[in-house]
Amino acid sequence: MRRIWAALTTTALTAAALTGCGLGSGDSKNSDSVASAAATGEVKGKVSIQTWALKPKFTDYMQGVIDGFKKKYPGVEVDWLDQPGEGYSDKVLSQAAAGGLPDVVNLPPDFAFPLAKKDLLLDVAKADPKLADEYVAGGVEAYRYTGQNGTFGYPWYLNTDVNYWNSELLTNNGLDPKKLPASLDDLIAQARVMKEKSGGQTYLMSRKPGLGDLYNAGVKIMSDDGKSFTFNTPEAAALLDKYRDAFKEGLLPKDVLTNTYVGNSKLFNAGTAAWTTGGGNFITSLATDNPTLAPKMTSSPTMGVPPLYVQGLSIPKTTKNPAAAVALARWVTSPENQAAFSHLTSVFPSTKASANDPFFSKSDGSNSGDAKVVAFDSLAKAKLIQPVQVDDAMSTIINQQIALAISGDASSKQALDSAVEQCNKLLKG
Amino acid sequence: MTHRRWFTPWLLAGPALLWLAVFNLWPAVNTVILSFTNAKPLGGGQFTGLENYGRLLDDEQLADALLNSIVFMLVCLPLLTVLPLLLALLVQRKIPGITFFRTAFYTPVIASAVVVALIWGWVLDDRGLVNGMLQQSGLTDSPVSFLTDRWLLLFSAIALTVWKGLGYYMVIYLSALANVPRELHEAAAVDGASPLRRFWHVTLPGVRPTMMLISVLISVSALRVFSELYVLSHGQGGPGGRDMSVVMLIQMYSRGFNGHLGYASALSLMLFVITLGPMLLLMRLNRKAA
Numbered sequence: 001m002r003r004i005w006a007a008l009t010t011t012a013l014t015a016a017a018l019t020g021c022g023l024g025s026g027d028s029k030n031s032d033s034v035a036s037a038a039a040t041g042e043v044k045g046k047v048s049i050q051t052w053a054l055k056p057k058f059t060d061y062m063q064g065v066i067d068g069f070k071k072k073y074p075g076v077e078v079d080w081l082d083q084p085g086e087g088y089s090d091k092v093l094s095q096a097a098a099g100g101l102p103d104v105v106n107l108p109p110d111f112a113f114p115l116a117k118k119d120l121l122l123d124v125a126k127a128d129p130k131l132a133d134e135y136v137a138g139g140v141e142a143y144r145y146t147g148q149n150g151t152f153g154y155p156w157y158l159n160t161d162v163n164y165w166n167s168e169l170l171t172n173n174g175l176d177p178k179k180l181p182a183s184l185d186d187l188i189a190q191a192r193v194m195k196e197k198s199g200g201q202t203y204l205m206s207r208k209p210g211l212g213d214l215y216n217a218g219v220k221i222m223s224d225d226g227k228s229f230t231f232n233t234p235e236a237a238a239l240l241d242k243y244r245d246a247f248k249e250g251l252l253p254k255d256v257l258t259n260t261y262v263g264n265s266k267l268f269n270a271g272t273a274a275w276t277t278g279g280g281n282f283i284t285s286l287a288t289d290n291p292t293l294a295p296k297m298t299s300s301p302t303m304g305v306p307p308l309y310v311q312g313l314s315i316p317k318t319t320k321n322p323a324a325a326v327a328l329a330r331w332v333t334s335p336e337n338q339a340a341f342s343h344l345t346s347v348f349p350s351t352k353a354s355a356n357d358p359f360f361s362k363s364d365g366s367n368s369g370d371a372k373v374v375a376f377d378s379l380a381k382a383k384l385i386q387p388v389q390v391d392d393a394m395s396t397i398i399n400q401q402i403a404l405a406i407s408g409d410a411s412s413k414q415a416l417d418s419a420v421e422q423c424n425k426l427l428k429g
Numbered sequence: 430m431t432h433r434r435w436f437t438p439w440l441l442a443g444p445a446l447l448w449l450a451v452f453n454l455w456p457a458v459n460t461v462i463l464s465f466t467n468a469k470p471l472g473g474g475q476f477t478g479l480e481n482y483g484r485l486l487d488d489e490q491l492a493d494a495l496l497n498s499i500v501f502m503l504v505c506l507p508l509l510t511v512l513p514l515l516l517a518l519l520v521q522r523k524i525p526g527i528t529f530f531r532t533a534f535y536t537p538v539i540a541s542a543v544v545v546a547l548i549w550g551w552v553l554d555d556r557g558l559v560n561g562m563l564q565q566s567g568l569t570d571s572p573v574s575f576l577t578d579r580w581l582l583l584f585s586a587i588a589l590t591v592w593k594g595l596g597y598y599m600v601i602y603l604s605a606l607a608n609v610p611r612e613l614h615e616a617a618a619v620d621g622a623s624p625l626r627r628f629w630h631v632t633l634p635g636v637r638p639t640m641m642l643i644s645v646l647i648s649v650s651a652l653r654v655f656s657e658l659y660v661l662s663h664g665q666g667g668p669g670g671r672d673m674s675v676v677m678l679i680q681m682y683s684r685g686f687n688g689h690l691g692y693a694s695a696l697s698l699m700l701f702v703i704t705l706g707p708m709l710l711l712m713r714l715n716r717k718a719a
Contacts (some may be wrong), residue, residue: 069561088686089685097471118472255555258577258668307515391686393687396664407668418489429689
């Protein structure tokens with residue numbers, strides 16, 4: 001009996017110890033001391049960097065950047081880790097929870113936000129006071145969060161959305177690729193023409209609206225203090241009403257009720273939908289999947305304010321080599337290295353010095369070159385539209401409620417109220 | 430004769446016990462603890478008492494998810510208990526070429542649930558094979574909303590699950606049928622019992638324990654349905670999220686940097702309790718019948 005009690009006690013103690021792990025808090029070093037070490041320390045020793053899905057396509061580029069860094073700082077050793085595209089957030093989450101983040105980590109602003117909230121990231125502006133002068137404001141702002149003091153990442157490469165049109169589908173269905181819709185009302189009117197001419201076989205509209213569309217309708221998504229969602233306004237309801245009526249009229253495929261963005265691009269790739277949105281390099285990537293469609297595509301700026309997509313490099317406070325980590329992040333995001341990267345693929349540099357590069361502002365005459373220029377021009381007014389507070393669960397809930405409104409199973413107001421209520425609960429929980 | 434020390438059995442069982450404690454017992458205990466907190470994946474979290482359990486009561490999506498999971502179980506249970514038995518009766522005969530059919534029926538079992546669901550998604554899509562055939566044959570004018578109607582999506586997922594599970598349970602029934610004494614069938618035949626009566630009075634009692642086991646397995650796995658509904662609905666849970674299962678809800682709340690581990694744990698425990706219900710009921714029925 002005594003032995004059984006001994007075994008039970010051991011199990012209970014182990015469980016209690018592990019409970020501590022489950023509910024423990026992260027390591028929070030003093031930000032000033034790490035920033036000071038980063039600013040004044042010597043760049044030497046080992047430093048690790050983690051990128052997101054750059055191998056194998058950009059292996060040579062990234063290795064060249066690392067070799068350049070090692071040449072600039074002899075004696076420094078760089079350990080480059082590249083994580084696959086799928087499941088990256090889970091990977092970063094497990095690294096952060098285990099205190100095992102590399103010295104420099106590729107984190108988009110919404111991944112960096114929860115880590116910054118947990119005091120796990122270095123305020124890079126403190127370690128590098130020139131940051132705000134050298135990087136574009138939108139990129140830097142993306143790493144500053146309401147309620148958190150600091151800038152929690154070096155902006156790296158940027159992108160935005162561009163409208164893409166299948167000009168052949170437009171022409172064959174009585175629409176003029178030179179008179180593209182400039183507003184939602186235009187879009188609905190042209191979608192009606194396409195439905196009538198194609199007998200409902202092809203669509204102009206094939207995605208349901210999201211927070212970006214609400215923002216462009218003048219709806220405030222979140223309160224200024226970042227503590228509650230506010231997108232259940234009459235303007236938002238009016239926008240959803242328009243989509244509901246268009247859906248009822250058969251101007252959108254039924255798939256929009258359950259599809260994500262991927263569904264819209266799949267329909268476009270298959271030649272069933274004539275409009276989609278994508279980054280500046282969409283035509284180039286489509287040329288592999290559907291080479292006959294790529295030459296028929298034209299591009300135009302998105303309707304309203306274009307969304308800003310930012311990738312950046314953050315530095316965990318737990319880094320053992322802050323000086324080398326800051327130097328490496330700065331090196332990778334330097335104007336020269338960013339320009340070289342942007343020449344390889346249609347992303348755009350986040351440094352002010354790169355803005356005058358004619359490579360971005362002049363097309364080579366191809367439709368992909370035109371799209372790149374449209375994207376580059378759009379970047380000037382692009383904004384980070386989706387608040388970083390919106391997590392996976394909230395995105396799913398918002399999508400679901402918008403689908404309910406469009407299908408007519410709930411009124412637009414009910415759906416928006418429900419989405420806001422559920423998201424606010426999650427925000428507070 | 431060697432002297433046996435008291436700790437020898439513990440030493441031998443130790444590694445297995447440790448494994449159980451770390452990978453089974455501890456996660457279960459941790460789930461109970463987390464369900465009383467507002468914990469996040471990055472640590473922290475405070476004791477919130479019964480708040481998460483209170484939230485279960487006014488979660489509209491949970492009501493839908495529970496209904497879906499229960500309908501899923503109630504439809505799958507009879508289909509996957511009876512159809513594989515009939516299939517096993519068909520393929521147990523030793524006739525030339527029967528191995529081919531046994532293999533064919535078993536093939537869906539070895540395919541990944543995600544891959545199968547993706548293929549079914551293409552087949553049932555508005556522009557998929559089934560709708561193409563229905564429209565070309567003139568049976569329907571417009572596509573049937575297999576994947577965009579709440580109930581049709583749920584029943585599509587049920588059809589997929591039944592199709593995929595038939596072979597698995599068929600194999601279990603085959604081994605049970607092999608254990609039904611041949612003499613009983615022969616005696617019943619000599620007494621003039623028809624094939625239907627022999628099935629009812631000899632075969633069924635012979636495979637009843639297996640049938641009960643299969644029923645328990647099906648009810649547990651049906652209540653925990655995830656992949657089929659997730660893939661067919663592109664992770665969105667159908668129109669308006671009304672096709673979510675309870676496991677999909679758990680996944681939705683627990684994933685990501687900001688995962689709501691407390692509420693997801695409360696959902697997990699609720700599902701655990703619900704899963705116990707049909708298990709206990711079936712075991713009780715089995716005892717009574719025995």
